[in-house]
Amino acid sequence: MKKTYITSLILTGLISVTSCTNLVENVLDEASVSGQTDKQIADGNIAPVYARLPDIFLHTNYFAIQEISSDEAILPYRGGTDWGDNGIYIALHQHTSTSTDPNLRNTWNLLTQSISRSVSALSALPTVNDPNVKTYMAEARGMRAYYNMLLLDLFGLVFVKESPQAISEIRRGEQALEYVRSEFLAAEPDLLTTVGPGRLTKAAVWGLLARLHLNAAVYRDRYATQFTFKPEDMDKVLEYTDKIISSGQYQLARDYFSIFNSDNHDNKELIFAVDQRAELNGHNRMAYFSLSGDQFPLPAFPAANGTDGPGITPDYYQTWTAAYTDPTVDPRFYKQNMVIPADSCVSADNFNMNRGILRGQQYGLLRPTGTFIRCGNNYRIGRLTNVTRNRPTLPVNFTERIDFTVPGSDYNTGYRVLKYEFSKKSSSGRNLGDADISILRLADVYLMRAEAKLRKSNDAAGALADVNTIRAARTATTPAPTLTSMNLDLLYRERGFELYWENLRRTDQIRFGKYEDRWTEKTNNDPKKRLFPIPQNAIDGASNLPGYLKQNDSY
Structure with a gap:
């Protein structure tokens, strides 16, 4: 009987999955989808492309990697009894993580699985007779680029894969950067502007392209003593950020914390986000992770803390x-x-x-x-x-x-x-999150534009105007004081004020040359730690192809 492969692992038989997250995918035969309309089949192919985003953005996955490795967050062995976890959070903060770190492994597996789901959708959708197919294919292609962009940022490589049965080609450096860029550009024309932040839109791709070009100097020469920010990259950052701002589709929120409320899906500042409105899909970990075990936010649920x-x-x-x-x-x-x-x-x-x-x-x-x-x-x-x-x-x-x-x-x-x-539905403190988790929002777009102005032509006046635009917008209470000067150090500080705990700090620190600095309990200044180790289970799984998956330097 003919079979439809809904998803497969990115290396197709080369990676064994041994994490606590179940990444085993079902293989369904034709009978299991009989009776479905073309629209249902199309929807069923695009849904898995987005489905693991809440897991990627779980507190112990992408958030931990991006924030606990930085100067913003630190997680000690609480009371000698909690969050010891064999020292993985201490190592993450001190830049001594190893290739067996389970949080790195889980994040890698989720990203590679999501790439594979995107490939499967791109393979299956052309056979479906539904008017949404063209848009869905653009979304799948753009999301494949986004997942690869995260792999490039974290691990220094991308997987190029067009067929579910093929073995992925691995690219690094300039080739990887160009692949992600070209895929975003290929997806953009067929994306919509009329859907919410939980789906990839034209503006989301513009913002991700701006972020890609802003970090291009890092991705080209990861261990450089000083990064070379090319004017043509900064021009692209200006082009894409201008497109978003001039579109008039997005708006800075008057109330800063409304951007992170449980009902934030329709917040006009969000451009791209993890859609958590489905009750069985979302999690409340971003709220619960930092609070005391004796802080109980919900009178209705005495177990939620x-x-x-x-x-x-x-x-x-x-x-x-x-x-x-x-x-x-x-x-x-x-x-x-x-x-x-x-x-x-x-x-x-x-x-x-x-x-x-x-x-x-x-x-x-x-x-x-x-x-x-x-x-x-x-x-x-x-x-x-x-x-x-x-x-x-x-x-x-x-x-x-x-x-x-x-x-x-x-x-x-x-x-x-x-x-x-803290979601009012979260009976355990961990489950049923309502708030969409921001991936890209308008304030970051203004800050990226300000940075490009400074890096390209030292346009301090233009950068200052962008930063003060954000500050002045928060009028639900008294706005932050207006700044009178701007340079890269002040802009870095401003990104820390505006975007703290939004999964950006490690990337920002590397780009601004701060990642090798000293801070609380962290003295490691090895630039090789700008990349994380490729999980050992992935390397072991690819061992029948010698040299296929090379470990990053210093691990």
Whole structure:
């Protein structure tokens, strides 16, 4: 019987998958799709292309790789009992990760599987008689380019594959860069402008092309002492960012944190995002990862809490204090939603956690015995202590200090981040996320344009205008103060203020020449660590083709 292969692994029999994520794909025969309309078959081919995005953007996958390896986030061995994980998060932060790191392996597997799903869709869609096919093929091609772009950024290579049965060609450096660029360009003409941020659109490709050209100097010469930013690349960044801004389709949000609310799918600032509206698809990990285990955001769910994961490093926090005497004057730093005395009662509807960077003593719902303390129909709010950690005398009092020493690894160390709204459906704290996770938004487009202006012609006035446009737009409260000067160091700082914990910091640090700097618990200055090791299981799986999959230098 003829069979339709829905997906296959990118190396088709050359990679064995041994992670905790099940990447085994089903092979379905014709009978399993009989009775479907052409539209259903077309939809069924494009859906898998996007399906693993929420998994890629899980807290321990792409987020950990991009943020915990940087100066923005650090995850110690909490209390000597939590997040030890055989030292993988300490190694990630100190740039000593190995090829057996499970987070690197999972991310690699998800990206390569998603490339393979894109290839399968491109192979199957031409046989389907549906008017959406042309658009879907463009989306599949563009998403294949996007997944390869992430592989290029993280591991230094791309996989070129046109047929599900073929063995992929591996490209690196200029050839890899050109492949991703050409694929985006090939996809763009047939993409739509009328769908939401959860699908690849023309503007999304323009933004990704701008990001690609902005980082082209890194991708061409990964270990350069000083990167050469070609004027023609900066011209392309200006071209694509201008297209997005002049389209009028997108708008900077007045309320910064609304970009990360549970109902953000229709937020006009989002250009491309992980669509998490389907209840069985989304996760709430971006909200829960940094919170204390004794912060309970939802009166309806006493089991939904945080996990005492990463905090921000003192080094990153001090970029804020160097800019402001009081960082709260910048509405991106903090949003206070609870104006509550130390001991009070509130209704469930009026309980809403503060957002942004959380410092000092925390207040919230009290759950000393597994159920919340009530005041009639309302809920008691008070000073939190680490009851869930069997440390009821230790306050949930977030400190600036956080490091890998015993005192620096305790449950109260490190300022925490609650940027994405905690979903009101998340019964466990981990599941059922509603908020779309931003991949590309308009503020980043302005910042990329500002950077290209500086790198091409030192147009400080033009760059300053772009940065101040973003600052002035946040009018839901008092906007951040207007800046009066601009250079690359100030722009790097501004990207840290605007885009913190949005999976961009490592890439930014490499491009700005900051990745070999020292920060809390990190002294490694080896430029070879700008790339991560290719997972050992992938190399082992390709061992029957000698030299096919070469490990990155220094691993």
